[in-house]
Amino acid sequence: MQTQWNIFIAFFRVGILGYGGGPGSIPLIHKEVVDKYNWMDAEEFGDLLALANTLPGPIATKLSGYIGYRVSGFWGMMNAVFATMFPTIILMIVLLTSLSSIKEFDWVQGMVAAVIPVVGVMLAVLTWQFLDKAGKGMGWLQTGIMGLIIFVLLQLLTIHPGIIIGALLLIALFKKDKSTAKEGEPS
Amino acid sequence: MMKYWEIFLAFFIPGILGYGGGPASIPLVENEVVKRYEWMTVQEFSEVLALGNSLPGPIATKMAGYIGYDVGGILGAAVGVFAAVAPSLIIMILLLGLLTKYKNSSKVKRLTLYVRPVIAILLGVMAWRFFFESYEGIGLWQTAIITIASYLLMERFKVHPAFVIAGALVYGGFLL
Numbered sequence: 001m002q003t004q005w006n007i008f009i010a011f012f013r014v015g016i017l018g019y020g021g022g023p024g025s026i027p028l029i030h031k032e033v034v035d036k037y038n039w040m041d042a043e044e045f046g047d048l049l050a051l052a053n054t055l056p057g058p059i060a061t062k063l064s065g066y067i068g069y070r071v072s073g074f075w076g077m078m079n080a081v082f083a084t085m086f087p088t089i090i091l092m093i094v095l096l097t098s099l100s101s102i103k104e105f106d107w108v109q110g111m112v113a114a115v116i117p118v119v120g121v122m123l124a125v126l127t128w129q130f131l132d133k134a135g136k137g138m139g140w141l142q143t144g145i146m147g148l149i150i151f152v153l154l155q156l157l158t159i160h161p162g163i164i165i166g167a168l169l170l171i172a173l174f175k176k177d178k179s180t181a182k183e184g185e186p187s
Numbered sequence: 188m189m190k191y192w193e194i195f196l197a198f199f200i201p202g203i204l205g206y207g208g209g210p211a212s213i214p215l216v217e218n219e220v221v222k223r224y225e226w227m228t229v230q231e232f233s234e235v236l237a238l239g240n241s242l243p244g245p246i247a248t249k250m251a252g253y254i255g256y257d258v259g260g261i262l263g264a265a266v267g268v269f270a271a272v273a274p275s276l277i278i279m280i281l282l283l284g285l286l287t288k289y290k291n292s293s294k295v296k297r298l299t300l301y302v303r304p305v306i307a308i309l310l311g312v313m314a315w316r317f318f319f320e321s322y323e324g325i326g327l328w329q330t331a332i333i334t335i336a337s338y339l340l341m342e343r344f345k346v347h348p349a350f351v352i353a354g355a356l357v358y359g360g361f362l363l
Contacts, residue, residue: 057205085272119236119237130306
């Protein structure tokens, strides 16, 4: 029981204090799991993080779910995932539902209008972070060429992003190692 | 029943395609929720995103939980969250041993690498749409003022996004 309570509290704090989405909460998970409760050592956590990053999907729940599972099996996993995300989902639902009931007022519409460019800036910053990582990972020329082709496929030919990502994943898996050819165009 | 299946798909697809954590899945979720199923307008989605970004916790589950709730009540929220979280978590638990073995394989590293430009383009296009929508709504000058001010506050002065959003709300409440 004590273990379940510890898992709950550890990931509840992560969920409530982590800003910037899942990636922003990684240091907090580290603090709880490695420093406070000693569920794994720093090296193990580093390995886990590296592996989690090679898989798709939200990072915070992947980490908390796996760590909860390791510490106390299936219920540990459920507990950890629940504690990570439940508090903020409830907040979201309460705040947005109350927002929509007062939406008709002019001042509320003004407030909403002013937030849109702020979100635009946040998205632009995220865009840059992904571009920067891609550029540093495989070179700016290849990133540029790929970016251009992907843009045409997505925006002009309106192909579903899932198909493009799927094709790229297949290329990544089947491309021979050690070849430095500048392919990368989803064919 | 159909509705819950659609909610499942709308969050399952971003969950298995979003490399780079929750933020990478934002444009993929938008693609499903706004473009494909038309549950929300761009404007409504931007409200969800704005609030989501000003609250703590993982962004992917906040979006799945709220949008699922909006479309299909509490069961909808549960379905959305499950679809966003479960597939990648199950893969993680089942495959960790296998992955550990191949962790240094260049193929595994390329998976993440190749998806990044797609996510970047999707995010960039989305950012552009937000700016354009704002330009149509409140005009060039207001959009520019808020954009530049919020960029400087968040990126140069490292002000917490929640405060920047709060500031924008106050500004909009009085001046727009």
